[in-house]
Amino acid sequence: MLSGRERGFLPRNAGAANQDMHELSIAEHLVREVLAALHAHDVRQVDAVELEIGALELIDTEALCLAWEVAAEGTPAAGAAVRVTETEARAVCRNCGAEFVPEVGCYVCPKCGAANAEIVAGRGVVLQTLECS
Numbered sequence: 173m174l175s176g177r178e179r180g181f182l183p184r185n186a187g188a189a190n191q192d193m194h195e196l197s198i199a200e201h202l203v204r205e206v207l208a209a210l211h212a213h214d215v216r217q218v219d220a221v222e223l224e225i226g227a228l229e230l231i232d233t234e235a236l237c238l239a240w241e242v243a244a245e246g247t248p249a250a251g252a253a254v255r256v257t258e259t260e261a262r263a264v265c266r267n268c269g270a271e272f273v274p275e276v277g278c279y280v281c282p283k284c285g286a287a288n289a290e291i292v293a294g295r296g297v298v299l300q301t302l303e304c305s
């Protein structure tokens with residue numbers, strides 16, 4: 173789903189408008205996914221959603237919750253509590269095999285100095301659970 177490949181290199185304060193757009197597009201994507209999951213079920217209201225978000229996605233949880241309300245307006249997903257668990261970023265150096273926690277935009281291996289790391293965790297937005305009534 174969301175790869176975050178390009179967005180991951182944006183500085184965190186790359187402009188409030190951009191940041192809002194970022195959360196809104198993710199919220200819209202997630203709401204679509206939730207509504208698709210509800211299809212064929214007799215659900216009137218989504219009470220809560222649990223999301224797992226990679227640290228490299230740079231998502232502002234508060235902004236995402238606000239964006240959720242915008243994206244979910246008029247659907248059963250409106251009013252759902254949005255709970256976010258952030259997953260730590262992990263990278264593995266392709267040069268020496270060291271595993272480390274990468275900084276956003278800087279994947280230089282702390283052991284050998286090679287800029288040749290594979291990101292193994294910390295990307296993506298995953299819908300974990302849905303609570304409905």
Ligand SMILES: [Zn+2]
Pocket residue numbers: 265266267268269270281282283284285286
């Ligand atoms: Zn290395």
